[in-house]
Amino acid sequence: MSERLSVRKTYKLYIGGAFPRSESGRSYAVTGAKGEFLAxxxxxxxxDLRDAVTAARKAFPGWSSATAYNRGQILYRIAEMLEGRRxxxxxxxxxxxxxxxxxAGELVDAAVDRLVWYAxxxxxxxxxxxxxxxxxxxxxxxxxxxxxxxxxxxxxPMGPLFGLVSVIAPVIVTGNTCVVIASERAPLPSITLAExxxxxxxxxxxxxxxxxxxxxxxxxMAGHMDVNGLDLTGADAELAQKCEELAAENLKRVLRPxxxxxxxxxxxxxxxxxxxxxxxVWHPIGI
Amino acid sequence: xxxxxxxxxxxxxHGLPGVDRVGADARAAxxxxxxxxTSAKRQAIDMAISMVDLTTLExxxxxxxxxxxxxxxxxxDPADPTVPSVAAVCVYxxxxxxxxxxxxxxxxxxxxxxxxxxxxxxxxxxxxxxxAFAVAAGADEIDMVIDRGAFLSGDYLKVFEEIQAVKAACGxxxxxxxxxxxxxxxxxxxxxxxxxAMLAGGDFIKTSTGKVQPAATLPVTLVMLEAVRDFLAVxxxxxxxxxxxGIRTTKDAIKMLVLVNETAGPDWLDPDWFRLGASxxxxxxxxxxxxxxxxxYAGPDYFTLD
Numbered sequence: 001m002s003e004r005l006s007v008r009k010t011y012k013l014y015i016g017g018a019f020p021r022s023e024s025g026r027s028y029a030v031t032g033a034k035g036e037f038l039a040x041x042x043x044x045x046x047x048d049l050r051d052a053v054t055a056a057r058k059a060f061p062g063w064s065s066a067t068a069y070n071r072g073q074i075l076y077r078i079a080e081m082l083e084g085r086r087x088x089x090x091x092x093x094x095x096x097x098x099x100x101x102x103x104a105g106e107l108v109d110a111a112v113d114r115l116v117w118y119a120x121x122x123x124x125x126x127x128x129x130x131x132x133x134x135x136x137x138x139x140x141x142x143x144x145x146x147x148x149x150x151x152x153x154x155x156x157p158m159g160p161l162f163g164l165v166s167v168i169a170p171v172i173v174t175g176n177t178c179v180v181i182a183s184e185r186a187p188l189p190s191i192t193l194a195e196x197x198x199x200x201x202x203x204x205x206x207x208x209x210x211x212x213x214x215x216x217x218x219x220x221m222a223g224h225m226d227v228n229g230l231d232l233t234g235a236d237a238e239l240a241q242k243c244e245e246l247a248a249e250n251l252k253r254v255l256r257p258x259x260x261x262x263x264x265x266x267x268x269x270x271x272x273x274x275x276x277x278x279x280x281v282w283h284p285i286g287i
Numbered sequence: 288x289x290x291x292x293x294x295x296x297x298x299x300x301h302g303l304p305g306v307d308r309v310g311a312d313a314r315a316a317x318x319x320x321x322x323x324x325t326s327a328k329r330q331a332i333d334m335a336i337s338m339v340d341l342t343t344l345e346x347x348x349x350x351x352x353x354x355x356x357x358x359x360x361x362x363x364d365p366a367d368p369t370v371p372s373v374a375a376v377c378v379y380x381x382x383x384x385x386x387x388x389x390x391x392x393x394x395x396x397x398x399x400x401x402x403x404x405x406x407x408x409x410x411x412x413x414x415x416x417x418x419a420f421a422v423a424a425g426a427d428e429i430d431m432v433i434d435r436g437a438f439l440s441g442d443y444l445k446v447f448e449e450i451q452a453v454k455a456a457c458g459x460x461x462x463x464x465x466x467x468x469x470x471x472x473x474x475x476x477x478x479x480x481x482x483x484a485m486l487a488g489g490d491f492i493k494t495s496t497g498k499v500q501p502a503a504t505l506p507v508t509l510v511m512l513e514a515v516r517d518f519l520a521v522x523x524x525x526x527x528x529x530x531x532x533g534i535r536t537t538k539d540a541i542k543m544l545v546l547v548n549e550t551a552g553p554d555w556l557d558p559d560w561f562r563l564g565a566s567x568x569x570x571x572x573x574x575x576x577x578x579x580x581x582x583x584y585a586g587p588d589y590f591t592l593d
Contacts, residue, residue: 050584057587226586249583 011041011187013211014194016055017204022212022244023047030188033098039189044210046220049179052208056150056177059205064147064175075173078200079115080286082108085196089161094185096160096186102126110264111165118169118272125272126207133280140283145276146176148253149228152221154214154243156234160186162263164193167233170271172206176229179208181218183234187211215239222246229253229275233261253274253277293444300443300482306474306510315505318549319542325579328541332576333371334364335540339572340398340529340564342377343593344497352519352593353382356566357389359591364573367473367580372529373569374558375428379404380421387425398428398463402453405467405496407432418456428461429453430493433480435470443483450487463477463491463529468507469499477507481514485526493529493564502532503564505546512550528555531564537575540568 011030024045029040048195063071082089086108094104129145151171156163160183171178182190196207209219214234222230222243230252232240240257247254255274323331341360343352357376364370375396378386383399390397399421403409408416418429431453435444454462464484468477484492492511495502508530515526528551534540540563547555555561570593574585 053584175368220584223583224586225589246583250586 009039011191011211012200013042013044013052014207014209015048015052015205016058016208017090017198017252019194019198020048020094023051026212028212030186032095037169038095039188041191041211044181044212046217048210048212049181050219050224052179052210052232053150053152053221053224055205055208056179057226060147060149060177062203063172063177064108066175068086068123068126068175071173071175072119074118074201075115075122075169078202079112081196081200082115082193083112083191086112087202088192092189092192093161096189097158099236107159107162111162114162114165114267115169117267118173121269121272125269125276128269129273129276129278130241135282138285140285143278143280145174145273146279148275148277149176150175150226151178151229151231151275152218152224152227153178153180153219154221154234154239155180155182155190156261156263157185158187159182159183159263161193163234163261164190166263166267167231167271168207170267171229171231171275172202174272174276176275177206177208179221179227180210181214181221181234182209182211184212184214184222218243219246222252225250227252229255231255231271231274232257238281248254293442296443296447296483297304297441300479301458303475303482306478308474308506311506315546318509318545319505321542321545323541323545329379329576329579331541331544332579333573335537335544335563336569336572336576337371337374338558338561339569340375340377340531340561340562341373341482341569342497342531342564344377344379344400345418348379348382350382350385354389355379355591356593357386357395359569359593361390361393363569364576364590367577370573370576376422377430377564378534380417381424383421383424383426393540394426398430398434398443399424399426400430400465400496402431402449404430404432404465404546405498407434408436411452414449415452415456417452419540422456422458422460425462426461428491429457430463430465432465432467432496434486435467438471438476438480438483443479446480447483449489450484450489454488461490462488463493463527464489465493465496465531466511467496467499468494468500468504468511474506474510477510478514481511482518485514485518485522485524489526489535491527491529491562493531493562495530495532495564497532497564500533501533503530503534503543505542508543509546509550512547512555515555516551525554525560526561527560529562529564534563534565534568535571536568537571540565540572 022042026043027040133141135141223246333354377398402414466480577585
């Protein structure tokens with residue numbers, strides 16, 4: 001009996017809930033921490049980016065109007081599904097980062113915990129950031145945080161899973177949708193994460209993941225007039241400056257890269273509040 | 288060709304060569320893979336904008352909505368005066384006067400649907416008076432629907448005489464004949480209906496009302512473009528074509544232009560001879576145009592809601 005052929009996974013993009021290849025047909029070789037070949041990943045083009053933004057925009061009305069409770073449930077569901085595929089993530093993270101299985105296991109656990117942590121925030125952030133304002137007139141005056149819209153994310157090059165989850169979760173838990181440019185160096189866990197997202201009741205288009213060159217795609221994302229926010233966590237100084245200049249045209253909210261981020265530290269609410277806008281409503285009293 | 292009786296019309300229309308369905312589909316699909324980029328794309332976008340019949344045909348149309356649409360027809364992008372006006376606006380007869388008032392002498396034509404649009408189920412008197420009303424209100428063009436029931440049951444003379452009667456009621460106004468290809472079932476019927484409409488005096492043949500799916504598909508438009516090309520060769524009169532309904536993106540519009548150029552020829556690449564009946568495609572054309580001008584992807588937040 002002949003030896004069984006190995007079945008290897010094709011890593012594609014994640015756009016609008018589907019897994020298409022890049023429109024450009026390009027791919028690039030991904031290597032592990034020691035330089036060994038791991039797999040070929042799709043190299044997304046600016047047209048894939050445009051399609052991803054269209055998908056994110058289409059998903060925004062539904063996702064932002066879902067109840068906070070429902071969004072929290074779905075984030076928790078993502079954590080459950082991630083936990084269920086723990087072994088696969090551990091081996092992918094170990095290969096990509098060149099860390100031991102034990103260390104990789106801790107990173108995957110931390111990513112699951114981070115999702116659960118953000119899931120809990122879904123129906124609490126409004127209480128924290130909203131207020132009933134005393135005003136000198138016959139009005140109830142209420143301020144509430146609202147999601148910004150479509151957020152473009154340049155994911156951190158280090159921390160292919162934990163870092164990625166730590167930038168996606170705070171953006172979507174408040175009702176934004178996003179387009180993520182995954183780590184160019186270690187994109188494989190991001191596509192496996194996409195498989196988790198696709199089976200977690202998360203509506204298609206809420207998270208779109210592109211693999212490829214951040215330097216090539218990020219400026220198009222920063223200039224795109226239908227993107228409302230930009231998280232430049234994974235951009236180097238030169239790329240970040242270029243993106244910020246382009247983002248000024250339609251006044252995108254920009255989260256600047258803050259040097260080396262310690263993902264294990266308590267993240268606080270800063271990543272959530274960066275992509276919230278405050279809406280204040282005046283209700284007349286006694287009419 | 289004289290249309291003295293149903294039998295002679297039938298003999299002529301059924302004597303037309305049949306359409307190779309698979310061939311028409313394959314040719315339309317092949318032509319739609321043409322890649323139009325950079326300066327050619329820019330030219331195509333401007334041409335497509337100048338060919339749009341900006342349309343609102345809803346029960347909920349108001350005078351205000353028509354006025355807003357007409358203002359947009361004259362200046363599609365108020366921030367960029369280099370954007371051409373569209374070819375025409377298309378409204379229901381009772382709103383023609385309102386549209387006429389806004390477009391004025393801008394060169395944008397006012398088209399009106401008539402003849403019991405969209406079903407065409409009424410008496411000839413009603414259809415003729417509907418047409419006369421729209422013309423009197425100031426319509427430059429009349430979009431009539433044919434009686435599909437009569438056509439499908441083989442009563443070609445009835446359809447022929449209705450088109451002639453409406454044409455007579457149009458006077459100076461141009462007549463576009465809507466075939467409603469989505470209800471004609473076969474490409475052979477599309478070819479026959481095209482010839483019937485042209486023989487009866489239609490100045491344009493139009494695919495659909497926009498109320499029936501499928502509407503303006505590429506193969507159907509291909510068959511109609513072949514019909515106007517052949518009609519010019521045989522009868523010596525040039526007739527225009529207007530695909531309407533289902534054209535939503537710049538890519539759809541450019542595919543149509545390629546089809547015109549390759550089928551009827553470049554003589555038809557003119558708003559007098561080819562129109563795109565659509566509403567949502569205009570914003571996409573403007574967004575693509577802005578992308579070429581500014582080098583950044585445009586967003587729908589910066590264009591009108593309509």
